Amino acid sequence: MRGWIVKGMLGLLLLLLLAGGGLWIWLMQSLPVTQGSRGLQGLSAEVEVVRDAHGVPTIRAGTMADAYRALGFLHAQDRLWQMEMARRFGRGTLSEVAGSATLRFDRFARALDLATLAERQVERLDAPVVAALEAYAEGVNAHLDGPDGQLPPEFQLTGIAPAPWRPSDSLLWGKLMALRLSGDWRTELARSRLLQRLPPERVDQLMPAYDATAPSVTAEELAAAGDAPRMVAGLADPPEEMTAESASNAWILSGARTTSGAPVLANDPHLGLRLPNSWYLARIETPELTLAGATAPGVPFHILGHNGKAAWGLTTTHADSMDLVALVPDPDAPDQRYLTPDAARLYQRETVEIPLRGGGTELFERRSTIFGPVLPDEERRVALQWTALRERDATPAALYHLNRATTREAFEAAARLFDAPVQNLFWANEAGSIAAAVVGRLPRRAEGRTGALPRPSDRADAAWLGLTAPEDMPVAAKPADGLIANANNRFLAAEASPYPIARDWPPPYRYERVVEALEGAATPHGLDQSAAVQTDALSVFARRLTPYLLRAEPSSAPAQEALALLGQWDHRMAAAST
Numbered sequence: 001m002r003g004w005i006v007k008g009m010l011g012l013l014l015l016l017l018l019a020g021g022g023l024w025i026w027l028m029q030s031l032p033v034t035q036g037s038r039g040l041q042g043l044s045a046e047v048e049v050v051r052d053a054h055g056v057p058t059i060r061a062g063t064m065a066d067a068y069r070a071l072g073f074l075h076a077q078d079r080l081w082q083m084e085m086a087r088r089f090g091r092g093t094l095s096e097v098a099g100s101a102t103l104r105f106d107r108f109a110r111a112l113d114l115a116t117l118a119e120r121q122v123e124r125l126d127a128p129v130v131a132a133l134e135a136y137a138e139g140v141n142a143h144l145d146g147p148d149g150q151l152p153p154e155f156q157l158t159g160i161a162p163a164p165w166r167p168s169d170s171l172l173w174g175k176l177m178a179l180r181l182s183g184d185w186r187t188e189l190a191r192s193r194l195l196q197r198l199p200p201e202r203v204d205q206l207m208p209a210y211d212a213t214a215p216s217v218t219a220e221e222l223a224a225a226g227d228a229p230r231m232v233a234g235l236a237d238p239p240e241e242m243t244a245e246s247a248s249n250a251w252i253l254s255g256a257r258t259t260s261g262a263p264v265l266a267n268d269p270h271l272g273l274r275l276p277n278s279w280y281l282a283r284i285e286t287p288e289l290t291l292a293g294a295t296a297p298g299v300p301f302h303i304l305g306h307n308g309k310a311a312w313g314l315t316t317t318h319a320d321s322m323d324l325v326a327l328v329p330d331p332d333a334p335d336q337r338y339l340t341p342d343a344a345r346l347y348q349r350e351t352v353e354i355p356l357r358g359g360g361t362e363l364f365e366r367r368s369t370i371f372g373p374v375l376p377d378e379e380r381r382v383a384l385q386w387t388a389l390r391e392r393d394a395t396p397a398a399l400y401h402l403n404r405a406t407t408r409e410a411f412e413a414a415a416r417l418f419d420a421p422v423q424n425l426f427w428a429n430e431a432g433s434i435a436a437a438v439v440g441r442l443p444r445r446a447e448g449r450t451g452a453l454p455r456p457s458d459r460a461d462a463a464w465l466g467l468t469a470p471e472d473m474p475v476a477a478k479p480a481d482g483l484i485a486n487a488n489n490r491f492l493a494a495e496a497s498p499y500p501i502a503r504d505w506p507p508p509y510r511y512e513r514v515v516e517a518l519e520g521a522a523t524p525h526g527l528d529q530s531a532a533v534q535t536d537a538l539s540v541f542a543r544r545l546t547p548y549l550l551r552a553e554p555s556s557a558p559a560q561e562a563l564a565l566l567g568q569w570d571h572r573m574a575a576a577s578t
Helices: 002-029 064-091 095-111 113-125 127-145 153-158 167-179 184-195 200-206 219-224 228-233 395-402 408-415 492-496 509-520 526-536 542-548 557-568
Strands: 047-052 055-061 251-254 264-268 280-285 290-295 304-306 309-318 324-325 338-339 344-346 347-353 361-368 383-388 422-428 434-439 483-486
Touching: 002 228, 002 290, 002 309, 055 064, 064 095, 064 113, 064 127, 064 153, 064 167, 064 280, 095 347, 095 361, 113 167, 127 167, 127 395, 167 395, 184 200, 184 228, 184 324, 219 542, 228 324, 251 309, 251 509, 251 526, 264 309, 264 526, 395 408, 408 422, 408 434, 422 483, 434 483, 509 526, 509 542, 542 557
Parallel strands: 055 280
Antiparallel strands: 047 055, 251 264, 251 483, 280 290, 290 304, 304 309, 309 422, 324 383, 338 344, 347 361, 422 434
């Protein structure tokens, strides 16, 4: 009997080993092929790809078109599932993979109709930009059509196959990034909800204005908002993945302050933690152009980096580029029409099908107004005004030309092409020119409207007057002290812009620490000093708050111990610190 048990155990062990080996072979076949030669349709000449010890590729090509094809191929090799999920997120087809659990994401994307916007955006871009997008798509599709093994395991497990990549799919990344970096409508929503429970002066305490001497919401604005805060207060929250992101930093030191005599530009864009990372580092070398820095899977252009002669970086401005409009129903046809100052207007309506996993579909009615699309909420009608919901959006062209800008004039020309999202752009070249600009388009609101609260659709100031002109973008020239820095706080934007950029800014503590650390570093300044400041963990906010906390009178032994620890703290946010 014991012999049969032993044989059975050995047989089971053998089966497990075989199954594990088969699974290992199957997984290995889905990994990128990084050795040898591969055919890539559309190349005009041979392209060389070399990866360093970290897997970061260098692409050497005879033309930028071939380099874009190679980059598309590499992105697809390494990040195909990430690209597929971003595309489905933007097109509102996640539920075809995940079922009803992701319907709220799909309804939101369909309500904004991001896919149609991206397709029409392609039609309005200049020919060189479209050619780059097309070359990149050819590279992605060459991987999809090639014999390089199986698709990644996620495709195998979900049973889906990726559709061919199109230029508009690359532009969807920009729309989604704009959504992640534009969040003022959530502030409007939060303020509206608080006003249903608290008097305005208490709301001011919880959501103070950046300038604490002024009220967050004036009595005039509160009166002008009418019943809109109550009408929008119950609006469904946006999906968590669409919440605004913050906490980037950047600085430029002029050559007069550096060891090399050339400017140093440091940038740390803090997007939310994701696996895989939002960025994909890559270097491109061609006779026409050399580029190095951060690309994004799905996009051919370098978002951050340098071209050998100039470098650029970005931080989030927290511009107020969104407004909510509470749609007042027409009493005679509340489901068909909404009121505006001059007349009742019909909703533009379209029924779309959202595919579900397993073959079913959900019907979703998309509505739009003169203000913008109606957000998906079964009980409330609220429209979203947003600068990114425009077919004429030249932001891809801005990145294309920024990648090539080597002079101050070329930088400013590229910067003025940005539409959405509004960002702080930092630039320096080897000749010593440094600059920072607020790029993107801002809404022009009626006089007296600040964007702090929503408006009813029947008020004259509900609709925007238009958008700002590119030439109104504020640009900082070379500063007297040779330092430009930002950590999402209000800086050159507030002083130089003829239009209000934002009313709610992150507090300046991180900026103050950046300047403090840079001023305290050894001079002249080298790359090591900037790297040290980027990893600095001292909190100015904690340093200011701790003395108030130490005033507490402990009523127990644990409280005494806690205060003693706090009193010894150096205000550094170290992982091992109590």
